[in-house]
Amino acid sequence: MKNVLVTGASGFIGQALCARLLADGWRVCAALRDSGRGPGLLPGCEQRLVGEIGPGTDWLSPLKEVDIVVHLAARVHVMREKESDPLAEFRRVNVEGTLNLARHAVAAGVQRFVYLSSIKVNGEETRTGCSFSEEDHPAPQDAYAVSKWEAEQGLRELADKTGLEVVIIRPPLVYGPGVKANFLAMMQWLSRGIPLPLGAIRNRRSLVALDNLVDMVVTCLDHPSAVNQIFLVADGEDLSTPELLRRTGEALGKPSRLLPMPVWMLEAGARLLGKRAVVQRLCGSLHVDIAKARMILAWNPPQSVDQALRLTAHHFLEKSEGE
Numbered sequence: 593m594k595n596v597l598v599t600g601a602s603g604f605i606g607q608a609l610c611a612r613l614l615a616d617g618w619r620v621c622a623a624l625r626d627s628g629r630g631p632g633l634l635p636g637c638e639q640r641l642v643g644e645i646g647p648g649t650d651w652l653s654p655l656k657e658v659d660i661v662v663h664l665a666a667r668v669h670v671m672r673e674k675e676s677d678p679l680a681e682f683r684r685v686n687v688e689g690t691l692n693l694a695r696h697a698v699a700a701g702v703q704r705f706v707y708l709s710s711i712k713v714n715g716e717e718t719r720t721g722c723s724f725s726e727e728d729h730p731a732p733q734d735a736y737a738v739s740k741w742e743a744e745q746g747l748r749e750l751a752d753k754t755g756l757e758v759v760i761i762r763p764p765l766v767y768g769p770g771v772k773a774n775f776l777a778m779m780q781w782l783s784r785g786i787p788l789p790l791g792a793i794r795n796r797r798s799l800v801a802l803d804n805l806v807d808m809v810v811t812c813l814d815h816p817s818a819v820n821q822i823f824l825v826a827d828g829e830d831l832s833t834p835e836l837l838r839r840t841g842e843a844l845g846k847p848s849r850l851l852p853m854p855v856w857m858l859e860a861g862a863r864l865l866g867k868r869a870v871v872q873r874l875c876g877s878l879h880v881d882i883a884k885a886r887m888i889l890a891w892n893p894p895q896s897v898d899q900a901l902r903l904t905a906h907h908f909l910e911k912s913e914g915e
Contacts, residue, residue, distance in 0.1 A: 600664030651696035768802025769907035791850030801900030
């Protein structure tokens with residue numbers, strides 16, 4: 593039985609991953625920033641305190657007797673950025689912090705390092721009829737994506753020099769029970785019956801259900817063909833924005849009220865309000881090709897989109913009733 597250290601263990605993805613690993617019989621070490629969140633959220637995990645993750649984090653003790661590291665922790669999108677140089681801060685945590693952990697992992701004798709990157713390394717959207725793949729030339733467009741790409745490069749260089757087995761996974765938007773941010777806001781709008789001017793959008797976007805992403809990570813922990821590979825991951829079914837709203841509404845038991853406002857009007861309004869990135873995600877396409885994972889790992893998403901939406905909606909409704 594191997595020991596797996598999970599960073600970001602108390603987060604949305606980390607909690608689900610730790611629960612799955614424990615259920616599968618792995619020994620799980622949860623790397624936590626502080627001791628305040630671990631006991632209730634991560635029952636069954638050994639807690640190892642690391643403090644803030646950065647270039648100076650001391651991993652000597654947390655990595656004792658660890659065979660595999662799954663690095664989920666990262667500085668993610670900040671809605672109200674306070675840093676004068678956001679890219680420098682993203683690099684400090686996501687690049688220097690990641691490579692510091694990886695170098696400590698090599699020194700501690702860790703065999704494999706699974707890194708959760710982002711589809712944003714490939715770019716922000718795909719053209720009609722095209723899809724992102726692992727062979728694309730990276731085109732990160734914001735500070736977060738740049739930091740993820742630079743961390744990937746550093747990890748691959750370290751793997752070449754040391755023999756550390758590195759696996760990189762790039763997911764698109766992740767949804768599932770307990771999801772926050774824009775997906776949560778979407779469910780709140782639908783549950784309140786708020787009309788949404790998104791009925792005329794004709795795009796295709798790949799998402800990944802939480803359980804599907806966790807299953808992919810678990811597959812990469814010990815699969816011999818995963819070594820030093822990059823994998824894209826998604827549900828295997830793309831949805832337009834109106835389709836996602838309709839099917840999420842069905843899962844919630846609420847009709848989706850979609851108004852067919854022309855896309856050019858949405859884009860014009862977004863420019864005036866400074867929300868171009870939001871409308872780009874709503875109107876643009878982002879298709880992810882998971883053929884490599886299917887072929888090399890024999891991996892297929894175990895959960896359908898509708899199954900995942902029902903679980904997500906059920907959790908949302910239960911929480912709403914309790915508030």
